[in-house]
Amino acid sequence: MTAKVVITGIGVATPNGLGVDDYWAATRVGKNAIGPVTRFDAAQYPSKLAGEIHDFTAEDHLPSRLIPQTDRMTRLALVAADCAFEDAGVKPGDIPEFDMGVVTASASGGFEFGQNELKKLWGQGSQYVSAYQSFAWFYAVNSGQISIRNGMRGPSGVVVSDQAGGLDAIAQARRQIRKGSKLIFSGGFDASICPWGWVAQLAGGLMSTDENPERAYLPFDTDANGYVPGEGGALLILEDAEAARGRGATNIYGEIAGYGATFDPKPGSGREPGLRRAIEAALADAGLTAGDIDVVFADAAGTPELDRVEADAISAVFGPGGVPVTAPKTMTGRLYSGAAPVDVVAAVLAMREGLIPPTTNVTLSPEYDIDLVTGSARTAPVRAALVLARGYGGFNSAVVVRAAD
Template sequence: MTITAPGTAPAAAATRTAVVTGIGVVAPNGLGTEEWWSATLRGESGIRPVPDHSTRPGQAPLIGLIPGFEAADHLPGRLLPQTDRVTRLALVASDWALADSGADPAALPEYGMGVVTSNATGGFEFTHREIRKLWTQGPQHVSVYESFAWFYAANTGQISIRHGMRGPSNVLIAEQAGGLDALGHARRVLRKGGELVLTGGVESAFDPWGVVSHIAGGRVSRSGHPDRAYLPFDTGASGHVPGEGGAILVVETAAAAAEREAGHVYGEIAGYAATFDPPPGSSAPPGLARTARLAMADAGVTPEDVDVVFADAAALPALDAAEAAAIEEIFGPYGVPVTAPKTMTGRLAGGGPALDTAAALLAVRDSVLPPTVNVERPVPGRRIDLVRGEPREVRVEVALILARGHHGFNSALVVLAPNRMAAAPAGVPAAVRHHT
């Protein structure tokens, strides 16, 4: 992972502003961007018992599960045998993001378009099914697609093939933090000459073995009550609820968006940074505060400019305390609204930060902050202004998104409203910098 510090980008980067023109969402509380956003503002949760387990209260494991998704309703039949559920979700989110942006890949240079996604779990369901065939029926029954359908890069590869995007493409694996690393890398691709990147993250790993793997990580809440299982910054915090889904964004240069007369711009990916925590036992502080400061410096904003922080929200007492301390250190006591709408979806690994970024961009559009649900007993002494229970109407021009992965990964991203974007290059109509 690269540590990105302010001032390291070439001067030419200022002429290649990375703007978001399309959003596609697949989430436990809504399929499609507007359906998910409306449910999020209503405080509707997608956390529910794992299928095929006991449904008695307090007994069934909980996940953020996407109900009612039928891949055959959205994708060609030829793709179904060669893809895991996670890749099908990613392909649909990508289709929706492109439709939202109005971009037509067939009309754009194929080597000017890339795909950069984050994925931390791969195609669990697909590979476990095929391994079961190997054990019980023999190798002749194993699908030839097992050679790649399980792999972390399958989402990037299948999206690239589907849309003829042959430019620089990558997958980033850093658990939760990777969801922001993908967006930061997409901006880097644009600065190096790309025109459009499909980027973000989608996860799904909830076949029976996948559920066991999540639990074995040691950070999953054992509560079986959906409204008391995932409680970041609450006295009852005892771990998170894992979930599936995420978001894919269309990110392109402002010049490219203007040239094709894009209908709208949600905002700019203006700042990004990533750091590592010090090794265990070190007296040095965690790296989250430093990461946030680097991202803000990269975006050219100060703490006073930031209108909202989308928290990582680990829901483990020590990690919550560290995040609250970092936010207070930067912004002062109760100095900025903080929210964690992921309490309605669960933590989506690499898909979660992309979904938080989508929420930040829609908060910019609609001047409203989504709530953190179910947190009824905030931990005393953690002086953060947590948006709880209900949405909060606030004009949002600068949003900071935080993410942490296992083993010390920290990432931060800053998005700006269109009216806060850097000056557009010569020849770029001002209209592309504003919503329609």
């Protein structure tokens, strides 16, 4: 059974916007949200910049019962879930509890919560560690907390494949709807701008050490020198297209039309990386050809080797300069599992307005023959978009989003 699966509600929280309207107003004009780390003192670390969410107070949105047991990423996800329900015009009780599920992605888990409890363990003793450490750090905790808060007891889970996970979770949600679930929440949130999260990411060796917010994260630029981390993500409500129309859904943003995922060959094998095959698989799954795609939202790793792999894969499928490519994440930094769901949001909003948001701060290197949308947004009809995401260690995922009508 290959029912059409559509996005009917969105909750988004990024460094440059809380909620769909704020996020898009900032993104369409290229508003930068990368700045010095303020959540902890980063002076002694080699990387000092991040995309932080500054105007979020969890206590304004969530009951006090949830505050002592949640990491920041979970608080953001719970509030985004509330917004997505409202956006979709559905209340948690409207649909039978076993027909609704939650499939999110997580790259880090609740690092800030975990760090605080480890500090208590080593600084004060085991009796000071919160009982909630048992789950608050855990990768699956966002799915679990959203499920409990909203009474969603259908198929649920978590996908852990770094940045690619944001798309892998959406694909898994689509499978569950095709198997008969009525409504699945999907997407991802990460927020680990704390010393423990920082050193874990620094160990990967791919973080930028530039201290100029406009020069630190420059994918596809001659001066590309790593990425800047950010916090946030997006949650999407996915439903069967017919069922959504049947209940009178008013926001049908777009269809999750195709998905492909591959894993890179062993390093040093000399074989081609897996990204091109993931793109081709997603196009085939959507029943589209390269010429049908109006824009590509790039993974945009920001390191020369990885940018090269991505530019080569895009050019191989679409031809040199064959499709507009953009990376609005240059405004926010890389949001780990939250990045690709945010790009899916950007893709459907690009369709709605007929406007491709820009890749900021970047001057395209002559090394790459892609049509990168730099400087400011580009007006263009968008009917189908390809979103790419890669995860540390070789994950490649691609999703095709198509206008729903």
